[in-house]
Amino acid sequence: MSFDGSFTHAMVHELSQTVATGRVSKINQPYANEIVLTVRANGHNNPILLSANPTYARIQITQIPYVNPAVPTNFTMILRKYLQGAILKDVTQAANDRVVHLHFTARNELGDQQELHLIIEIMARHSNVILVDQASGKILDAIKHVGSDQNRYRLLLPGAQYITPPKQDLANPFDGPRADLAATIRDFPNQEVLAHTLQTQYQGLGKDTAAALAEALHTPGDATEHFKAFFAGFDAPQPTLTVSAKNKTSFTAFPYPTDGKHQSAETLSALLDAYYQDKAERDRVQQQGSVLIRVVRNELKKNRNKYKKLQKTMAETENADEYRIKGEVLTTYLYQVNRGDTTVTLPNFYDNEKPLKIALSNQLSPNQNAQKYFKRYQKAKNAVVYVTEQLAQTQANVDYFENIMAQIELAAPKDLIDIRLELQQGGYLRDHDHMKKSKKKRKQKISQPDQFTASDGTKISVGKNNLQNDKLSLHTAKRTDIWLHVKDMPGSHVIIHDDAPSEQTIMEAANLAAYFSKARSSSTVPVDYVPVKRLHKPNGAKPGFVIFTGQKTVFVTPESDLVDQLTANNK
DSSP: OOOOHHHHHHHHHHHHHHHTTOEEEEEEEEETTEEEEEEEETTEEEEEEEEOOTTTOEEEEOOOOOOOOSSOOHHHHHHHHHHTTOEEEEEEESTTSSEEEEEEEEEOTTSOEEEEEEEEEOOGGGOEEEEEETTTOBEEEESSOBOTTTOSSOOBSTTSBOOOOOOOOOBOGGGOOOTTHHHHHHHOOSHHHHHHHHHHHBTTOOHHHHHHHHHHHTSSSOHHHHHHHHHHTTTSOOOEEEEOTTOOEEEESSOOSOSSEEEEOSSHHHHHHHHHHHHHHHHHHHHHTHHHHHHHHHHHHHHHHHHHHHHHHHHHGGGHHHHHHHHHHHHHTGGGOOTTOSEEEEEETTTTTEEEEEEOOTTSOHHHHHHHHHHHHHHHHHHHHHHHHHHHHHHHHHHHHHHHHHHHHHOOGGGHHHHHHHHHHTTSSOOHHHHOTTSOOOOOOOOOOEEEEOTTSOEEEEOOSHHHHHHIIIIISOTTSEEEEETTSOBOOEEESOSSOOHHHHHHHHHHHHHTBTTTTOSSEEEEEEEGGGEEOOTTOOTTOOEEOSOEEEEEOOOHHHHHHHHHHTO
């Protein structure tokens, strides 16, 4: 389901009950298009997410953790200036549109009371979050600035007059049905056509909401009562997540008559957290990690091309013995070779005296021609050693960058900080802070690995990137702890903080190792485990690389439900 006007109606009702009359305690902008206002209400801190993300625009209370940037944005500073400590008086919706107003009362610098509106417009790529002074109607700032070259109808710039989005000449379904409802149903007996017609008559109906309404109106009985009962469902929601047979997930304020497996949530906000967590995380990682992804892809391409060239060179060195044989045959039969000849055919005593045709330089003496073949032989022989070393080193680089790419694919936004640091330390990414000589550079701390608790209470740690993995496996873990890693594939280092864990704990930790690896979507994944004391990091090895002996192997199928359970055990 899209975040349509009807779902917005239900969300506004939920927010009004939960956070109205609360006080703003924190304001953060963890991501480019998203603001989190923490409102203290009814004895609880409620982080309200206002997302102007082009794909996932929405407003909700979120419990998904986030990481703030080191330096707050200008928009964050404006919001803190005007809204820090402000009282959230009310949450309202503009008609049944996807426009929500958060009404605040605050004190300005002179101590005078000031009425402010923080407005979120949920309109796909045109989504925005705008702070407006109610008295003057002037925009104080917006998360996205929109000038006259982008929109001739209205400006969304500091100092401009706030103009509401163009009004739709459609009925608000929460005011009741139109007088022509019965005629509409009669004129459009086809359910799909009726659904489309309802969208042209009533405001805020997404495609799936209109389809569900059309089905309800085709039920025998009073159409007006069916209409009212349908929209009453948004005022007493039963948040529902639906997974279709094709594994497509959708969310609705209450169960729609669609096929699939239904799951309920306690609140609309919890429903959105469940729906958006993975989708929004992937999007944020793609946005924030775009530079890292580009660098790693370039390094992968460069090393793969180098490997192909080295293989070609290695194939050429297979002719080394041919050069030696020609040199020795020439040396043996020098008296039969004349200076100025360009070719000579001599018996090959290495191959039953068969004729061997040898190319010559007419500028060199017979002996010099023989020595030239010996030099080519020695060069090819030396190249074998060099190329073999280069092939191994280049393959190691390919494996390393494939591992980094897998870590980015599995990363949460907070994990990208360590990956960026690792690439900077390796010289693959420029450290912009180093370029700013006026700023004193501080040593960046490596973030902590994720923590889980097994069913029997044993603690388990999971490194999410190479720097975490090195620190966890080689410095933090005890020598008697148990180390796990998915076999022959990029993945996380997992540590069981116990020297004799139960078989169940080993299987649970193995599940974590498989889940936080490139094999997340696979079944029957092999996972090696071994005491930490058997780990060894070779000199000069890349971050996250270790070797080990004496391992045992178990096979697991990654289960997200088990990961959630082990996460919950840790709280």
